[in-house]
Structure formats: C-alpha cells, structure tokens
Amino acid sequence: MAYEVVIPSIKDEVMTLNSVPEQIPTHVVREGTLNEARNKxxxxxxxxxxxxxDDDISFSKSTLTDVVELVNKNTLVGMAESMIGLIMGRVMAFNKDLWRAVGGFDEILRSHNGDTDFAIRAVEQGFDLQRIPQSWFDHKEHPRSVTWFDWAWRLVYLSA
Structure with a gap:
C-alpha cells in the first residue's frame, strides 16, 4: 500500500528520519505552527x-507498514492516549478523504490540541479510531512534552 510521511519540525536534526524506510516519500515541513505544518x-x-x-520518535522499520495496514477510508489510526481515550498526534495515519471530511487540522489551535480536536471531529463525523500501543514507538521526552496540566487544559478548552 503506497503512503507518504509528514514530519512537522523546526529542529535541525529530525530523529524520526532515522526510522523511516528510505524508499518512503517523506516531507519534513518546517514552516508555520504545528497544525499549519501538518496541513501543509x-x-x-x-x-x-x-x-x-512527531520529530522525536524512533521505531523499527516494519512499524510503519503495520500502522498503514490498519488505515482505511473510515478509520483514523493513531498512538493510544490513555487520558481521554483518543489518540495522540505523535503518530497519526489516515486516508486523505478523512482529512478532507474533517476539515484538516484546526490552524487556529496553532501548536496545541490539534490532534485531540482532529480526533474528536473525526469521531463526531462517524469515523472510527484505531488506537495503536505506545510501546510500538520510543519517544524522547523533552521540556516541551505534554504534561498532565496540558491534558486538563485541553479538556477544558475543547469542551467549551
């Protein structure tokens, strides 16, 4: 199954590129906010x-194939998020028709909540979520990693 990878990043060194198989078309998007870069x-x-x-994860070369095999026109695939039962934007896979139907990532949200909002809108429009285990990926924690406070703020913001 043909697919392409998008990695939004402002970093000079993108760790994730080391895990993506060389034959897979990959776009590192360095312009705009996170959600603008995702849409671009x-x-x-x-x-x-x-x-x-995300630009700070690593995984085995076969992992992307496993993720892509779960994608169909009606399913948003992503890394399981345990707080509210959705998925994390750290890893998301979908058919572009789903992205169009949902309206893309909300650029007003800039660099936060775009993944949660996208997943909520997908579910509201009748799409399925396929959650994949966090254990499939290694994530390099950093000072900007999402905290419990961030999750609480997301819930308040998105419920308004």
Whole structure:
C-alpha cells in the first residue's frame, strides 16, 4: 500500500528520519505552527494514505507498514492516549478523504490540541479510531512534552 510521511519540525536534526524506510516519500515541513505544518504536509502528499509523525520518535522499520495496514477510508489510526481515550498526534495515519471530511487540522489551535480536536471531529463525523500501543514507538521526552496540566487544559478548552 503506497503512503507518504509528514514530519512537522523546526529542529535541525529530525530523529524520526532515522526510522523511516528510505524508499518512503517523506516531507519534513518546517514552516508555520504545528497544525499549519501538518496541513501543509498533507497537501504535499500525492498518496491517498498519509502518516504524520512527531520529530522525536524512533521505531523499527516494519512499524510503519503495520500502522498503514490498519488505515482505511473510515478509520483514523493513531498512538493510544490513555487520558481521554483518543489518540495522540505523535503518530497519526489516515486516508486523505478523512482529512478532507474533517476539515484538516484546526490552524487556529496553532501548536496545541490539534490532534485531540482532529480526533474528536473525526469521531463526531462517524469515523472510527484505531488506537495503536505506545510501546510500538520510543519517544524522547523533552521540556516541551505534554504534561498532565496540558491534558486538563485541553479538556477544558475543547469542551467549551
């Protein structure tokens, strides 16, 4: 199954590139906020299947194939998030038709909550969520990693 990878990043060194197989078309998008970069990257993709990855994860070369095999036109695939039962934007995969139907990532949200909002809108429009285990990926924690406070703020903001 053909697919492309989008990695929004402002970093000089993108750790995730070390895990993406060389033959997979990959777009590192360095302009705009996180949600603007996500949308820009999806628009750059010629394939119907898009995988969006954070820039600070690593995984085995076969993992992307496992993720992409779960994608269909009605399913948003992503890394399981345990707080509210959705998925994390650290890893998301979908058909571009789903992205179009949902309206893309909300750029007003800039660099936070875009993944949660996208997943909520997908579910509200009748799409399924396929949660994949966090154990499939290694994430390099850093000072900007999401905290419990961030999650609480997300819930308050998105419920308003």
């Amino acid at each position: 990257g999806v628009k750059m993709c010629e394939s119907d299947i898009v995988v969006i990855l």
